Amino acid sequence: MNSNPPTPPTQAPGVVIVTGGSRGIGHAISTLLARRGHGVAINYASTAAPAEELAHAITQAGGRALAIRADMAQPDEIRTLFDRAAELGTLTGLVNNAGITGTRVRIDEQTAQTLDTLFNINIRAPMLAAGEAVRRMSTRHGGSGGAIVNLSSVAARLGGLPGLVPYAATKAAIETFTRGLANEVAREGIRVNAVAPGLTATDMVPPETAKLAETVVPMGRVGHVDEIAQAVAFLLSPASSYMTGSVMTVSGGR
Numbered sequence: 001m002n003s004n005p006p007t008p009p010t011q012a013p014g015v016v017i018v019t020g021g022s023r024g025i026g027h028a029i030s031t032l033l034a035r036r037g038h039g040v041a042i043n044y045a046s047t048a049a050p051a052e053e054l055a056h057a058i059t060q061a062g063g064r065a066l067a068i069r070a071d072m073a074q075p076d077e078i079r080t081l082f083d084r085a086a087e088l089g090t091l092t093g094l095v096n097n098a099g100i101t102g103t104r105v106r107i108d109e110q111t112a113q114t115l116d117t118l119f120n121i122n123i124r125a126p127m128l129a130a131g132e133a134v135r136r137m138s139t140r141h142g143g144s145g146g147a148i149v150n151l152s153s154v155a156a157r158l159g160g161l162p163g164l165v166p167y168a169a170t171k172a173a174i175e176t177f178t179r180g181l182a183n184e185v186a187r188e189g190i191r192v193n194a195v196a197p198g199l200t201a202t203d204m205v206p207p208e209t210a211k212l213a214e215t216v217v218p219m220g221r222v223g224h225v226d227e228i229a230q231a232v233a234f235l236l237s238p239a240s241s242y243m244t245g246s247v248m249t250v251s252g253g254r
């Protein structure tokens with residue numbers, strides 16, 4: 001038996017949709033993927049200017065990018081996002097990055113409405129988007145395969161900071177979804193993995209929470225968005241060709 005590992009496939013960079021791709025971690029992911037030669041569909045919901053600016057900067061640098069508005073809470077807008085992204089070429093990847101923390105209050109003050117919004121964006125949307133991606137990338141549907149990366153959080157295992165328990169529960173659900181979907185499409189050319197960041201410097205993390213990193217993070221600091229993007233790009237690349245159903249923690253040891 002040949003004990004040498006197979007050479008990873010040298011798949012050419014393709015087209016990746018990054019939900020919430022114009023701010024925070026999503027901005028870093030879109031930027032890094034474009035640098036690596038991917039066409040990037042930069043999704044946004046409300047902030048058009050940073051999405052248009054990023055798409056413009058990528059195009060000026062010789063890359064391919066489109067800023068596409070779609071509220072991920074709306075199933076019909078998710079479909080439109082995928083249809084528009086096809087203008088860049090054949091889809092090879094999806095990054096389910098868009099997410100919200102929801103209303104930061106104890107469970108006895110949460111309402112059905114705030115929970116619905118949280119679950120629609122953090123869980124239902126990634127599932128619906130993954131469905132659209134599978135329909136396009138699966139060899140079962142005539143596609144050529146691809147990769148999906150979901151953004152989880154260390155909160156999935158820690159239970160969340162005070163007031164963020166429902167948020168943490170959505171991230172635990174994303175990890176279970178990642179493992180299950182990976183099994184479902186493993187023989188159809190699609191790999192599905194997740195990245196679980198720890199405290200990362202973005203608009204999602206208020207300064208008092210970022211300060212917590214000095215004490216609760218073994219490395220004593222918050223993460224930088226580029227440090228999360230590197231893990232996502234790795235999981236989309238042929239370098240991770242034997243990885244599926246994995247959750248990669250990027251948390252400074254937390």
Ligand code: NAP
Nearest residue numbers: 020024025044045046047071072098099153199200202204
């Ligand atoms: P952020 O800076 O608050 O950005 C959130 C992004 O999600 C924005 O681009 C936003 O787009 C988009 N978004 C929100 N609602 C949307 C909707 N309905 N439809 C489409 N896009 C929507 O957040 P971040 O810190 O970069 O977080 C990115 C991901 O990493 C999230 O899934 C988050 O849970 C996860 N994460 C973050 C941390 C952290 O410490 N920052 C830690 C662990 C996990 P608009 O600007 O257009 O609204």
